[in-house]
Amino acid sequence: MPFIPHTDQEIAQMLKTIGADSIDDLFDEIPAHLRAAVMSSIPAGMTEMEISRLMRERADKNTKALCFLGAGSYQHHIPAAVWEITTRGEFYSAYTPYQAEASQGTLQLTYEYQSMMTALTAMDVSNASMYDGASSLAEAILMAVRANRKSKSRKILMPTTVNPVYRQTAHTIVKGQQIELVDVAYDETTGTVSLDQIKQQAEGDITAIVLQQPNFFGCLEDVDAITDWAHENNILLIAVVNPLTMAVLNPPGEWGSADSDAKNKGADIACGDGQPLGAPMSAGGPYYGLLCCRQSLVRQMPGRIVGRTVDLDGKEGFVLTLQAREQHIRRSKATSNICTNQGLVVTASTIYMSIMGAKGLENTAAACHANNNHLVEKLTAITDVKQIFSGAHFHETVLQLIVPASEVLSGLMEKDILGGYDLSLHYPELGNAILVCTTEMRSEDDINAYVKALQEVLNSLSGSADSKVTTLPETA
Amino acid sequence: MSEVPSELKYTKSHEWLRVEDDGLITIGITDHAQELLGDLVFVELPEAGTEFVTGDECCVVESVKAASDVYMPISGEIVEVNEALADEPEIINTSPYDSGWLFKVKPSADELADLMDADAYQTEIEE
Amino acid sequence: MMLIFEHSSKGRNGAPQSPVEKASVAAIPENLLRKNSAALPEVSELQAVRHYTRLSQKNFSIDTEFYPLGSCTMKYNPRACNTLAMLPGFLNAHPLTPDEQNQGFLACMYDLQAMLCEATGMAAFSLAPMAGAQGEFAGIAMIDAYHKSRGDDARKEILVPDAAHGTNPATAVMCGFTVKEIPTLDNGDVDLEALKLAVGPQTAGLMLTNPSTLGVFERNIEVIAKVIHEAGGLLYYDGANLNAILGKIRPGDMGFDVIHSNLHKTFSTPHGGGGPGSGAVGVAERLKPFLPLPTVAKENECYRYLTAKDCPESIGRLSAFMGNPGVLLRAFIYMRFLGREGMVRVAEFATLNANYMMSEAKRRGFTLAIDNRRASHEFIITLKNEAREHHVSAMDFAKRLLDLGYHAPTTYFPLLVPECLLIEPTESEAKEALDGFMDALEQIKHEAETDPEILHAAPQTLPVKRLDEVRAAKQLDLAFKGSE
Known part of the structure; x- marks a missing residue:
């Protein structure tokens, strides 16, 4: 019997102790007519050998294409040590550290994670993580509504340069809490939100504004000016960041002009997805959501937080703290219904950051950026491939084509290249546009392979499908 | 055994009230309440100037294992809060009826008659 | 133990894990660049490996100790589930890979949806929720969407038994509902009379855990379903305790309209020190249009994600991509291991173990919270007598158990039972482990009677003694800010 150790003799002894004739007797409080029949559509059990074969077959069906796709999930190198240690049974099969003395490993690691994340974002406080970047943005918005007591509107400005699936x-x-998310359009030249456009939407009382850096197009927002403006107007600023890029980019805790006063310096809340820091793409997860804030907002923070304290002998140790905010104590008045964090992924991420160090992260982030510049330079040398947005971008760039993006991407897929993200679903106004991404893993050969493949695909498409070219939207 | 001073008024939700000479009413939580909560670590006080009606949640007292709302026992405006609790919430544990007061209220109606006296509260908490 | 930051030496690194030279970032305007490097530790790879290996050894875990944490279902996490879910074909899959190139993964997800439907008696499943709490959120949001789709806008109240887990009321409030608590009788069943008085045109639904958090099966489930449905409400199943009934009775057959299943409990995905989990949601036919996105469909032998275009009435997305796929793969593998016959055995042996331990507890002089009933997969001891007579608490018992090499059961939950230990052995523990634990509990009871100081001073054998939680909450130290 899989994973059940009982011998017949033990079963008999145990039933005797209980005073029952059979195991079935133990279910005699369940109304007999409700008892389940055999679950015929579930297959029979398998041995480990059989299931290994099945899973290998299925894993092999997935593509091994060269990845130039980002849009919220990124293929980075992960040191072998990271998951070797993360999947040790002591981390893997432990639970929530409610018994602190028996969970110092998980607790200290989480404290170290919080320390690293605050260092990277330059924020005061980090929690132990949320589910993913998208849900951490949702929780950041709920948190801002609780925290901004000067604002009564529950109105949040949401630039459309924020990842569409996050929105x-x-x-x-x-939506269940009468919060209004107000779209703010981006500037068609720069691919970023301008302060002028924000001001147009900012009539009356605004609770918070969301700002993503780098934004979904890979462009860099003018974070200082928007942060200053928000604080002048008692609006909380929620930053959505890719934490790896923060090794190179000005972190949210430092946003705002140099002369803004210390109390107002920086984003009020920072969130984002921790995936680039040691989590494989893994078909979409598990990743984790980072969530940081300034010190004064710590009691509005949802989720778990670990604190350092001392034991009876004065020896340093770690505990879950500020638990009175949480659902198991506050029930209907809790800051959130969240009970867990993404502990195991945070474990991996903490080990990743330790092994890489600031220097390793900087070099990795800079390589992502430089590779993208290099790729874009080569791709835009192809006739009819254009970079839409002016200004700096980090490691993703929007390119406009003269044939439908979906066809180009299918063509590239046939050549075993994941060529990018088709923007037409969420940004039809951009026409035939794709978002291309490079990480530090894309070599010169990879980039050349992409350039060659795209050239071939475009040649064959424009050669064979002239009629499609004529249906191009005006924006091209 | 919890202390229940005879000169105060009480609520079922463990707030106490004292009528001051200037007509203001000082409000806090009872000795019994602080015993139930244990070591207090945080108090979220209302802002002076805010008006509440009877039964409003106006304040939260927090220990390591519990967080408890304080309900406004009478209608009125908050005129002063005990700022010392921000840094030392444990004052409520050591002196619930004196230096551990929460806030002072200017009452907007005469509702004191609806509240319990010390004997009634004593009976209440013994149940 | 020293922090990783305290092993740091300026200029040390030496791990060949990143490009050796820093490429130029001159294309980025100066004001958008970071001024000072982040204060991360500077350690060698060996220092990091040694530090985190040693930290891991300070944890209790299923792989190292018996872990009878009630309501959490800490069963064996088969190693193969991890190994196979981490095959490169799965790990390197970008979430936005075209469906045609992602068939192996999607096939697993489709099969998992189908198996969950069969195991719970529901019509359809979505694997999108990333934890039990998100599953609850999805379930209650669907109940809301269902009523609104019928123009039934006045249903603004969710009923929750007072024995329920704190997430239930917290979730209902997050979804914009008010919460009304329903009392529980001494025998563990919901107070039917109170329920009948509570329902009305304002009732959106009832959230119920069955078996309940008190470790007994709700015998009046059919009446409860009838009362809720006749009032126009829907019945929500909190799958926290599904392990107790898997293959024995299905939530769908009990009359539940929507359920969430904690795959990290019943289907043995790892708890990982507190996540990631998965709270897949299942629904009866009438709630199908509202399932959270994405779900996986099979058309012409080809699997594909369904999106907002296919399901316009969906409550929407709960994550950027597809919940926690790595967790879902582990649950899929586990279910294929068990097969239909193995699933029934889960409930049978989890229940056998719990009832055996309960009988042993009674024989050894402990007071049961609910006597003369069958235990489900867990049961509750109340230490109120020991607390009164010897001034020892459930927490003292818990800490002393740690000294004796057992993870403590859940303490102080459910809140209704004073000084309680909620004990859940799971099916994967052998009789020796159960007996060893009961011996330890009996020893502690004896110590409480003769020398309670041993309990008050526990634990003595762990890396730290009892920690000062008051100090932790008052003098907040949430991040290392340099070693001055």
């Missing part, structure tokens, strides 16, 4: 997720999660 959708935030909508799902906050």
Whole structure:
């Protein structure tokens, strides 16, 4: 019997102790007519050998294409040590550290994670993580509504340069609480939100504004000016960041002009997805959501937080703290219904950051950026491939084509290249546009392979499908 | 055995009230309440100037294992809060009826008659 | 133990894990660049490996100790589930890979949806929720969407038994509902009379855990379902305790309209020190249009994600991509290991173990919270007598158990039972482990009677003694800010 150790003799002894004739007797409080029949559509059990074969077959069906796709999930190198240690049974099969003395490993590691994340974002406080970047944005919005007592509107400004699936997720999660998410359009030249456009939407009382850096197009937002403006107007600033890029970019805790006063310096809340820091793409997860804030907002923070303290002998140790905010104590008045964090992924991420160090992260982030510049330079040398947005971008760039993006991407896929993200679903106004990404893993050969493949695909498409070219939208 | 001073008024939700000479009413939580909560680590006080009606949640007292709302026992405006609790919430544990007061209220109606006296509260907490 | 930061030496690194030279970032305007490097530790790879290996050894875990944490279902996490879920074909899959190139993964997800439907008696499943709490959120949001789709806008109240887990009321409030608590009788069943008085045109639904958090099966489930449905409400199943009934009775057959299943409990995905989990949601036919996105469909022998285009009435997305796929793969593998016959055995042996321990506890002089009933997969001891007579608490018992090499059961939950230990052995523990634990509990009871100081001073054998939680909450130290 899989994973059940009982011998017949033990079963008999145990039933005797209980005073029952059979195991079935133990279910005699369940109404007999409700008892389940055999679950015929579930296959029979398998041995480990059999299931290994099945899983290998299925894993092999997935593509091994060269990845130039980002849009919220990124293929980075992960040191072998990271998951070797993360999947040790002591981390893997432990639970929530409610018994602190028996969980110092998980607790200290989480404290170290919080320390690293605050260092990277330059924020005061980090929690032990949320589910993913999208849901951490939703929780950041709920947190801002609780925290900004000067604002009564529950109105959040949401630039459309924020990852579209993050915006959708935030909508799902906050809509039950009468919070309004107000779209702010981006500047068609720069691919970023301008202060002028924000001001147009900012009539009356605004609770918070969300700002993603680098934004979904890979462009860099003018974070200082927008942060200053928000604080002048008692609006909380929620930063959505890719934490790896923060090794190179000005972190959210430092946003705002140099002369803004210390109390107002920086984003109020920072969130984002921790995936680039040691989590494989893994078909979408598990990743983790980072969530940081300034010190004064710590009691509005949802989720678990670990604190350092001392034991009876004065020896340093770690505990879950500020638990009175949480659902198991506050029930209907909790800051959130969240009970867990993404502990195991945070474990991996903490080990990743330790092994890489600041220097390793900087070199990795800079390589992502430089590779993208290099790729874009080569791709835009192809006739009819254009970079839409001016200004700096980090490691993703929007390119415009003269044939439908979906066809180009299918063509590239046939050549075993994941060529990028088709923007037409969420940004039809951009026409035939794709978002291309490079990480530090894309070599010169990879880049050349992409350039060659794209050239071939475009040649064959424009050669064979002239009629499609004529249906191009005006924006091209 | 919890202390229940005879000169105060009480609520079922463990707030106490004292009528001051200037007509203001000082409000806090009882000795019994602080015993139930254990070591207090945080108090979220209302802002002076805010008006509440009877039964409003106006304040939260927090220990390591519990967080408890304080309900406004009478209608009125908050005129002063005990700022010392921000740094030392444990004052409520050591002196619930004196230096551990929470806030002072200017009452907007005469509702004191609806509240319990010390004997009634004593009976209440013994149940 | 020293922090990783305290092993740091300026200029040390030496791990060949990143490009050796820093490429130029001159294309980025100066004001958008970071001024000072982040204060991360500077350690060698060996120092990091040694530090985290040693930290791991300070944890209790299923792989190292018996872990009878009630309501958490700490069963064996088969190693193969991890190994096979981490095959490169799965790990290197970008979430936005075209469906045609992602068929192996999607096939697993489709099969998992189908198996969960069969195991719970529901019509359809979505694997999107990333934890039990998100599953609850999805379930209650669907109940809301269902009523609104019928123009039934006045249903603004969710009923929750007072024995329920704290997430239930917290979730209902997150979804914009008010919460009304329903009392529980001494025998563990919901107070039917109170329930009948509570329902009305404002009732959106009832959230119920069955078997309940008190470790007994709700015998009046059919009446409860009838009362809720006749009032126009829906019945929500909190799958926290599904392990107790898997293959024995299905939530769908009990009358539940929507359920969430904690795959990290019943289907043995790892708890990982507190996550990631998965709270897959299942629904009866009438709630199908509202399932959270994405779900996986099979058309012409080809699997594909369904999106908002296919499901316009969906409550929407709960994550950027597809919940926690790595967790879902582990649950899929575990279910294929068990097969239909193995699933029934889960409930049978989890229940056998719990009832055996309960009988042993009674024989050894402990007071049961609910006597003369069958235990489900867990049961509750109340230490109120020991607390009164010897001034020892459930927490003291818990800490002393750690000294004796056992993870403590859940303490102080459910809140209704004073000084309680909620004990859940799971099916994967052998009789020796159960007996060893009961011996330890009996020894502690004896110590409480003769020398309670041993309990008050526990634990003595762990890396730290009892920690000062008051100090932790008052003098907040949440991040290392340099070693001055």
